[in-house]
Amino acid sequence: MSQSFDIAVIGATGTVGETIVQILEERDFPVGDLHLLASAESAGSSVPYRGKNVRVREVDAFDFNKAKIAFFAAGVAVTRSYAERATAAGCVVIDLSAGLPVEQAPNVVPEVNGARLADLAKPRQVACPSSSAAALALVLAPLRALLDIERITVTACLAVSSMGREGVTELARQTAELLNVRPLEPKVFDRQMAFNVLAQVGKPDAEGHVPLEKRLVSELRELLSLPLIKVGVSCIQVPVFFGDSLSVSVQTSGAVDIKAVNAALETAEGIELVEAGDYPTPVGDAVGQDAVYVGRLRRGVDDGCELNFWVTLDNVRKGAALNAVQVAELLIKDVA
Amino acid sequence: MSQSFDIAVIGATGTVGETIVQILEERDFPVGDLHLLASAESAGSSVPYRGKNVRVREVDAFDFNKAKIAFFAAGVAVTRSYAERATAAGCVVIDLSAGLPVEQAPNVVPEVNGARLADLAKPRQVACPSSSAAALALVLAPLRALLDIERITVTACLAVSSMGREGVTELARQTAELLNVRPLEPKVFDRQMAFNVLAQVGKPDAEGHVPLEKRLVSELRELLSLPLIKVGVSCIQVPVFFGDSLSVSVQTSGAVDIKAVNAALETAEGIELVEAGDYPTPVGDAVGQDAVYVGRLRRGVDDGCELNFWVTLDNVRKGAALNAVQVAELLIKDVA
Numbered sequence: 014m015s016q017s018f019d020i021a022v023i024g025a026t027g028t029v030g031e032t033i034v035q036i037l038e039e040r041d042f043p044v045g046d047l048h049l050l051a052s053a054e055s056a057g058s059s060v061p062y063r064g065k066n067v068r069v070r071e072v073d074a075f076d077f078n079k080a081k082i083a084f085f086a087a088g089v090a091v092t093r094s095y096a097e098r099a100t101a102a103g104c105v106v107i108d109l110s111a112g113l114p115v116e117q118a119p120n121v122v123p124e125v126n127g128a129r130l131a132d133l134a135k136p137r138q139v140a141c142p143s144s145s146a147a148a149l150a151l152v153l154a155p156l157r158a159l160l161d162i163e164r165i166t167v168t169a170c171l172a173v174s175s176m177g178r179e180g181v182t183e184l185a186r187q188t189a190e191l192l193n194v195r196p197l198e199p200k201v202f203d204r205q206m207a208f209n210v211l212a213q214v215g216k217p218d219a220e221g222h223v224p225l226e227k228r229l230v231s232e233l234r235e236l237l238s239l240p241l242i243k244v245g246v247s248c249i250q251v252p253v254f255f256g257d258s259l260s261v262s263v264q265t266s267g268a269v270d271i272k273a274v275n276a277a278l279e280t281a282e283g284i285e286l287v288e289a290g291d292y293p294t295p296v297g298d299a300v301g302q303d304a305v306y307v308g309r310l311r312r313g314v315d316d317g318c319e320l321n322f323w324v325t326l327d328n329v330r331k332g333a334a335l336n337a338v339q340v341a342e343l344l345i346k347d348v349a
Numbered sequence: 350m351s352q353s354f355d356i357a358v359i360g361a362t363g364t365v366g367e368t369i370v371q372i373l374e375e376r377d378f379p380v381g382d383l384h385l386l387a388s389a390e391s392a393g394s395s396v397p398y399r400g401k402n403v404r405v406r407e408v409d410a411f412d413f414n415k416a417k418i419a420f421f422a423a424g425v426a427v428t429r430s431y432a433e434r435a436t437a438a439g440c441v442v443i444d445l446s447a448g449l450p451v452e453q454a455p456n457v458v459p460e461v462n463g464a465r466l467a468d469l470a471k472p473r474q475v476a477c478p479s480s481s482a483a484a485l486a487l488v489l490a491p492l493r494a495l496l497d498i499e500r501i502t503v504t505a506c507l508a509v510s511s512m513g514r515e516g517v518t519e520l521a522r523q524t525a526e527l528l529n530v531r532p533l534e535p536k537v538f539d540r541q542m543a544f545n546v547l548a549q550v551g552k553p554d555a556e557g558h559v560p561l562e563k564r565l566v567s568e569l570r571e572l573l574s575l576p577l578i579k580v581g582v583s584c585i586q587v588p589v590f591f592g593d594s595l596s597v598s599v600q601t602s603g604a605v606d607i608k609a610v611n612a613a614l615e616t617a618e619g620i621e622l623v624e625a626g627d628y629p630t631p632v633g634d635a636v637g638q639d640a641v642y643v644g645r646l647r648r649g650v651d652d653g654c655e656l657n658f659w660v661t662l663d664n665v666r667k668g669a670a671l672n673a674v675q676v677a678e679l680l681i682k683d684v685a
Contacts, residue, residue: 166581168504168596170546184544189528192521205632208520210506210587210594212628212645212659221625221647230650245502245598245655247645251546252588258546260504260596262581289557292548296541309548309583311557314566319581323548 017045018345021080021104023095024087025049025060025069028178029109032334033084034062040338043345050075052091077102082341085110086334100136105344107337109141111228120232122147123339124283125154130343139340143225144257144332145169145248146232148305148324153237153263155281159273160320161266164243169229170251170258171214172295172328176201181254188252202250211250223248256295257328261321268317271310278307283331286310292323299325303335353381354681357416357440359431360423361385361396361405364514365445368670369420370398376674379681386411388427413438418677421446422670436472441680443673445477447564456568458483459675460619461490466679475676479561480593480668481505481584482568484641484660489573489599491617495609496656497602500579505565506587506594507550508631508664512537517590524588538586547586559584592631593664597657604653607646614643619667622646628659635661639671 020037024030030051037044049060050072059066072095077083083099085092085108092112099106108118118138121129130139141147149167156162173180179201187207190197197205204211215223230244251258278286285304287293293306305326313319326332356373360366366387373380385396386408395402408431413419419440421428428448435442444454454474457465466475477483485503492498509516515537523543526533533541540547551559566580587594614622621640623629629642641662649655662668 164600166502166598170506170585170587185528188524192525192528204630208589209630209632210589210661211630212594212596212661217626217645217647221645222650227650243649243652243655245649245652245657247596247598247657247659249506249594249596249659251506253544253546258548258585260548260583260585262502262583264500290553294540294545294547296545309553309557311553313579313581314558314563316579316581319579321581321583323583323585325546325548 015043017043018081019045019048019079021048021050021075021077021083021099023050023072023083023085023091026051026055026058027086028174028181028329029333030084030086031060032329033086033337034060036330036334036338038063040342042338042341046079048075048080052087077104080104082107082344084337085112086337088112096138100138106138107141107340108138109333109337111140111143113138113140115140115231115235120146120235121340122150122236122336123343125150125236126238127343130340137344139344141333141336141340142232142236143228144175144326144328145171145259146229146236147332147336148257148259148326149233149261150236151281151283151305152278152307152322152324155277156274157237157239159277160263160269162239162242162263163266164245164264165233166245166262167247168260169246169248170253170260171248172253172255172257173206173250174255174329175214175257184252184254206250207252209252212247214248214250253295255300255327255329256325257332258295259324261324263320265318265320269312269320271312274310274320278310293325295325300327301330302327303331305331351379353379354417355381355384355415357384357386357411357413357419357435359386359408359419359421359427362387362391362394363422364510364517364665365669366420366422367396368665369422369673370396370403372666372670372674374399376678378674378677382415384411384416388423413440416440418443418680420673421448422673432474436474442474443477443676444474445669445673447476447479449474449476451476451567451571456482456571457676458486458572458672459679461486461572462574463679466676473680475680477669477672477676478568478572479564480511480662480664481507481595482565482572483668483672484593484595484662485569485597486572487617487619487641488614488643488658488660491613492610493573493575495613496599496605498575498578498599499602500581500600501569502581502598503583504596505582505584506589506596507584508589508591508593509542509586510591510665511550511593520588520590542586543588545588548583550584550586589631591636591663591665592661593668594631595660597660599656601654601656605648605656607648610646610656614646629661631661636663637666638663639667641667
């Protein structure tokens with residue numbers, strides 16, 4: 014008889030939480046009891062799982078002794094309020110909110126540093142990095158042996174779903190109002206998001222850096238085990254519903270062998286390399302898919318020590334929910 | 350009695366051509382006769398100027414002896430067909446199409462290298478650079494004395510109006526069809542543009558570079574008189590009607606004095622510096638304005654030799670039409 018695991022999903026009514034439930038079903042994860050949890054406001058609704066509608070209950074009333082693995086897919090505050098209780102009850106915590114200190118919960122992308130899970134100290138807590146860091150690490154990990162990377166410069170074009178369901182609804186609402194020439198009142202974003210690009214995602218500190226940009230730098234260094242690598246990063250918000258995209262420029266100390274880079278990415282796990290001349294986009298390529306799409310691989314216009322490329326991925330799926338379930342799959346191998 | 354100049358606008362029915370006519374009026378340019386010209390298909394329509402509708406005539410039938418200054422705001426092919434004829438007739442040619450060799454027609458942004466016009470050899474031909482190069486040069490020129498720039502890495506997020514009126518119509522049509530759940534058939538773009546980001550603008554060469562990216566590198570070097578500066582560039586197409594935006598990262602050999610950078614940009618001509626903590630966007634800030642907007646000035650997350658910022662400008666106005674009229678204003682000072 015095969016073993017099964019009781020699962021708790023905290024933030025089950027959000028886009029990421031719902032996608033975790035969907036992926037557990039798709040990948041036939043050995044789920045025993047499934048406990049869907051949310052804040053008091055969202056409790057009472059239900060989420061489909063294996064042909065049934067599973068009722069979402071209030072996280073505050075939940076006895077974490079009933080679960081073996083807890084996915085935290087709500088906000089930072091929720092993780093900080095309940096992760097300790099889950100850990101005390103013996104749950105493995107998989108955090109998608111960046112709510113836990115990195116010394117306590119290492120960032121893991123299975124294809125990149127999955128080995129990190131084998132020597133995980135108890136109590137076991139694992140973090141899933143931001144969608145952009147996960148994607149960049151996936152692409153750069155197979156290139157570490159080929160390139161002596163000096164610096165990574167990235168502009169991350171984030172979909173509105175990075176702000177959750179509210180971001181998606183708001184872009185649709187704003188677009189409809191503009192097309193119908195009705196007055197626009199921005200809500201979720203601080204100004205018009207439809208047909209516009211916002212240069213700042215989150216609240217900047219005194220130096221002008223936003224938390225997400227700082228997080229991307231540290232997560233990338235951690236995932237690639239390159240603690241000193243220079244990373245220049247700008248996160249911008251684009252009027253796209255789903256799918257983050259990254260415009261990346263890498264500087265290397267030696268000339269880039271573009272054929273070798275292509276060959277390495279063609280066989281790399283979790284990556285779909287689009288043929289030269291073409292390029293992947295969020296809509297039509299990445300959205301709904303498990304892979305991270307890479308295209309426009311090229312050296313600098315006249316600099317052989319520069320490698321440029323474009324990355325796009327489903328930020329909710331591969332950038333969050335799928336990564337969390339892949340972490341769980343590795344963890345239960347050890348438990349089983 | 351003040352002098353006036355007979356003007357020809359080739360491509361007068363396009364977004365840039367129409368905007369040139371509008372700006373000539375706004376800035377009270379001393380226009381004598383105004384000749385609006387276009388291809389045979391567009392001839393016959395009219396464009397408003399000083400309360401009248403000026404008929405657009407066929408360029409092929411035009412006698413360039415009737416004009417003193419000719420703005421070429423149609424495509425490369427039109428410039429190559431008629432610029433020589435205009436020059437032979439003694440016209441000053443101001444080209445907005447990148448149709449002339451750079452040895453023949455230097456790129457000029459008046460605030461940056463307007464002095465270049467004083468020693469212009471005859472026959473006089475001047476080029477207006479791409480919107481992105483003009484904007485970047487405007488921001489970097491006042492910083493040359495402050496920073497020893499080693500490398501510029503830029504992701505240019507281009508509005509659909511960079512593809513002309515057809516691009517604008519196509520984004521509106523695609524958006525309406527998607528909101529009404531009707532099937533989408535892309536026309537001007539090679540795939541869905543609404544709620545999507547396209548990573549490649551134009552046809553790439555064997556190395557993967559598109560003409561616009563190569564053009565941006567050479568224009569920037571020319572405008573800044575920094576022929577050896579390293580420039581890494583990616584041009585992407587975003588679902589924005591008007592207003593190009595640039596995400597820029599500059600590497601310098603010494604530490605960046607961010608206060609000095611702020612001070613230099615606050616007083617720089619043609620630039621509107623947005624206060625720290627805020628940021629400019631195409632919609633609401635740049636569109637319809639003459640200035641190039643700059644914001645999010647900051648050093649690297651932990652690298653003092655990195656300067657990051659965000660630029661946005663009206664690509665049709667400041668990025669093209671206004672620059673051309675400013676060039677003409679400088680030129681007539683010499684002629685007068």
